[in-house]
Amino acid sequence: MNVLGRDDGGGGADDGRNSSPASVRLGSFLARDGSDGAAVGMDADSPHAAVVLGKRGTGKSYTLGVIAEGLADAVGVAPVVVDPMGVFGGLTDIGGRVVDPAVRPADIPASVWPDLVGLDPADGPGSLLWRVVADATERSGPTSDVSPSIESLRWAVSEADAPDRTRRAVRNHLRLAESWGVFDAAAPPVTAFAAGGDPTVLDLSGTPEVAAGAVVRAVARGLYDARVNGTVDRLPWLLVDEAHAFFDGVADPALRTLLTRGRAPGVSLVCATQRPSALPDVAVSQSDLLVAHRLTAGPDVDALATAEATYLAGDLVARLPTGTGEALVVDDASETAHSVRVRERRTPHGGGDPRARDTEAARSERAARIEEAARDEEPTRTDRSSGGERVVGTAGRGP
Numbered sequence: 001m002n003v004l005g006r007d008d009g010g011g012g013a014d015d016g017r018n019s020s021p022a023s024v025r026l027g028s029f030l031a032r033d034g035s036d037g038a039a040v041g042m043d044a045d046s047p048h049a050a051v052v053l054g055k056r057g058t059g060k061s062y063t064l065g066v067i068a069e070g071l072a073d074a075v076g077v078a079p080v081v082v083d084p085m086g087v088f089g090g091l092t093d094i095g096g097r098v099v100d101p102a103v104r105p106a107d108i109p110a111s112v113w114p115d116l117v118g119l120d121p122a123d124g125p126g127s128l129l130w131r132v133v134a135d136a137t138e139r140s141g142p143t144s145d146v147s148p149s150i151e152s153l154r155w156a157v158s159e160a161d162a163p164d165r166t167r168r169a170v171r172n173h174l175r176l177a178e179s180w181g182v183f184d185a186a187a188p189p190v191t192a193f194a195a196g197g198d199p200t201v202l203d204l205s206g207t208p209e210v211a212a213g214a215v216v217r218a219v220a221r222g223l224y225d226a227r228v229n230g231t232v233d234r235l236p237w238l239l240v241d242e243a244h245a246f247f248d249g250v251a252d253p254a255l256r257t258l259l260t261r262g263r264a265p266g267v268s269l270v271c272a273t274q275r276p277s278a279l280p281d282v283a284v285s286q287s288d289l290l291v292a293h294r295l296t297a298g299p300d301v302d303a304l305a306t307a308e309a310t311y312l313a314g315d316l317v318a319r320l321p322t323g324t325g326e327a328l329v330v331d332d333a334s335e336t337a338h339s340v341r342v343r344e345r346r347t348p349h350g351g352g353d354p355r356a357r358d359t360e361a362a363r364s365e366r367a368a369r370i371e372e373a374a375r376d377e378e379p380t381r382t383d384r385s386s387g388g389e390r391v392v393g394t395a396g397r398g399p
């Protein structure tokens, strides 16, 4: 198998096998005539930053699932999938687990709390919240496993030396944060998500965007810190679907840290998005692997200009594939770009365009119509089987 992402020149052949403990089977090279070529994979031995791009329905989530499956087979890694649409549940078929993630309030820095709950940090309520969270986390100590609960923060706000209106505003905003259901002072540290080699799917479907951002921030930063401090042995891979939404909120600094500094301590980041123009430039410029499915919108195609290294000879747009599941893979390590057909998933994919015909309503309507049609036909059959004495609807014309 040809393995992309390895700095050994020429793409790094991997002794001809289709899979390897140190690589992820991606699919096969796609020839100009549309036929499949040799097997192609991506390196899973070293940390990477990668982006998966493409307009809606071109196969981004599917490709992310293919990567997660491959990582489940690789050794020494810990895949963690951020799943805002609830489409990665099929990974349980290969031992993955789906969790409703909870993080500890202390996993979010005091300075970020005002922004998180929609308060201006420079105003009275915002600065009170900042101070209360800072005091509460400081009391627990910087390396403490103990986090204040939202309830205890609300109590501390009630006791604070501040005008009534200010305290009331902060308590209300904390109540809102509590209602998101993603904060739990007793939650295990985020490193628990990277404890094993099977994929952990963080199911954020139905979670408000700002709350999902808080989880992603806590997980991204927590995994980075854990690798820096040496408290996580495996190399974590954070796979983020719909990544543009997370670069637009409190998760942004943590994701940027992974993009720019994550590889040194061993944390990989794979971002999938339909809106590359909504990602910061560093997302594309810092990625050493770029998987581009079909893109048509002007600004999104322009966003790829950052990746248009000399080996693409300025021809990126012309080389973008057209078929679902086809991608142009740009490999910084070997300075090559290849057309690839992404392989089929081993586990069920939960995405795809919704079809009216696939709904429960359509199924029961179809069943009702079949039943009705059968009822209409039934008397005719009965009459024939009973000797054809009379044909229903033609009374009087029988024998």
Ligand SMILES: Nc1ncnc2c1ncn2[C@@H]1O[C@H](COP(=O)(O)OP(=O)(O)OP(=O)(O)O)[C@@H](O)[C@H]1O
Binding pocket: 054, 055, 056, 057, 058, 059, 060, 061, 062, 063, 274, 324, 325, 326, 341, 342, 343, 344, 345, 349, 351, 352, 353
């Ligand atoms: N490599 C592939 N092989 C076979 N089928 C594929 C492949 N990639 C995608 N598909 C098909 O295309 C459908 C859409 O793919 P997917 O859900 O990944 O799109 P998407 O780009 O993530 O869309 P969205 O932006 O709406 O999330 C899938 O349900 C699947 O049926």
